[in-house]
Amino acid sequence: MQLPREVIVGKGTLTRITEVAKRLNLTGSALIIAGSKSHEVAGRQVSNLLTQAGINTDTLLIKAVNYKEILTVEKRIKEWKPRLLIGVGGGTKIDAAKLSASRQNIPFISVPTTLSHDGIASPLASIKGLDKPYSIMAKAPLAIIADTDIIAQAPWRSVISGCGDAIAKFTAVKDWRLAHKEKKEYYGEYAASLALMSATLVMQNAKLIQPENDEGLRVLLEALISCGVAMSIAGSSRPCSGSEHLFSHALDMVNCPHAMHGEQCGVGAVLVAYLYRANWRRIMDTLKQIGAPTTASELGVKDEDVVEALEFAATIRPERYTILHKLVLSRVECEKVAKMTGVIG
Numbered sequence: 001m002q003l004p005r006e007v008i009v010g011k012g013t014l015t016r017i018t019e020v021a022k023r024l025n026l027t028g029s030a031l032i033i034a035g036s037k038s039h040e041v042a043g044r045q046v047s048n049l050l051t052q053a054g055i056n057t058d059t060l061l062i063k064a065v066n067y068k069e070i071l072t073v074e075k076r077i078k079e080w081k082p083r084l085l086i087g088v089g090g091g092t093k094i095d096a097a098k099l100s101a102s103r104q105n106i107p108f109i110s111v112p113t114t115l116s117h118d119g120i121a122s123p124l125a126s127i128k129g130l131d132k133p134y135s136i137m138a139k140a141p142l143a144i145i146a147d148t149d150i151i152a153q154a155p156w157r158s159v160i161s162g163c164g165d166a167i168a169k170f171t172a173v174k175d176w177r178l179a180h181k182e183k184k185e186y187y188g189e190y191a192a193s194l195a196l197m198s199a200t201l202v203m204q205n206a207k208l209i210q211p212e213n214d215e216g217l218r219v220l221l222e223a224l225i226s227c228g229v230a231m232s233i234a235g236s237s238r239p240c241s242g243s244e245h246l247f248s249h250a251l252d253m254v255n256c257p258h259a260m261h262g263e264q265c266g267v268g269a270v271l272v273a274y275l276y277r278a279n280w281r282r283i284m285d286t287l288k289q290i291g292a293p294t295t296a297s298e299l300g301v302k303d304e305d306v307v308e309a310l311e312f313a314a315t316i317r318p319e320r321y322t323i324l325h326k327l328v329l330s331r332v333e334c335e336k337v338a339k340m341t342g343v344i345g
């Protein structure tokens with residue numbers, strides 16, 4: 001089990017990066033992985049702070065996160081042999097740093113600039129161009145430095161997506177329990193409780209999650225970090241990713257361009273909660289309160305795309321048993337679920 005040793009959250013916390021690196025004894029040299037935008041927002045400052053503290057820094061700007069980019073990052077690590085890797089950005093840049101650091105066996109620090117999903121603290125990475133559309137195991141960050149002054153500058157839609165990803169843990173944990181009960185799969189109560197608590201916290205504090213409200217951002221940030229820790233404890237994405245995530249992956253495959261990951265998972269959670277006869281209306285109401293999409297048209301997809309995605313979601317990951325694997329819904333049944341919840345008209 002690998003857990004982050006330092007988690008620093010709050011306004012202006014970016015300046016503490018050197019103190020954290022020193023405390024973890026990770027001085028000497030650091031390679032920063034960022035996107036062009038996240039470099040402007042935070043990466044350059046990270047580089048300046050480390051340089052001032054006598055740490056040699058190099059920055060590698062990457063675009064899309066695919067396998068080719070990962071190899072580029074790894075090549076730089078092999079050539080330059082940094083003591084530390086720092087991922088600065090939204091989920092994708094952090095995932096690139098996470099996977100490269102894991103494969104090259106060097107420590108990495110996560111510096112999120114957006115809160116669009118739970119990858120900021122998790123041991124899993126989502127990389128395009130691999131044969132699997134879902135996340136793969138890498139390693140958890142040794143430290144997370146989340147400066148809410150920086151995160152507040154990100155598009156509001158990324159916060160909405162992060163909330164959807166947190167709320168999705170309601171159904172993810174239900175699927176995990178189901179797999180334990182019916183397929184004797186390993187189930188960890190502590191990891192499940194952590195994930196569930198994240199969803200509950202976001203739902204209970206939904207009214208705080210508004211632009212310009214630092215408290216709301218902190219709630220979401222802490223919830224997403226807890227999700228990452230839950231996955232580290234479980235040793236897999238199980239506590240945080242169930243059939244609602246399979247629905248989101250399926251929607252990515254049937255519809256391109258698509259909505260954000262957490263937005264799709266939020267709608268997936270509504271559909272799956274309905275199948276569990278759980279309180280899907282509460283999930284729906286919370287999503288609405290936050291301003292998240294709750295219908296196909298708000299997701300920017302066609303009604304039939306939702307139905308199709310729900311129908312074939314289970315086939316994406318046959319080994320991950322969920323309610324969709326249990327029920328094996330027909331096209332007509334999928335359509336009924338989507339209609340009953342108001343996701344399609």
Ligand SMILES: [Zn+2]
Nearest residue numbers: 117118165265
């Ligand atoms: Zn997710």
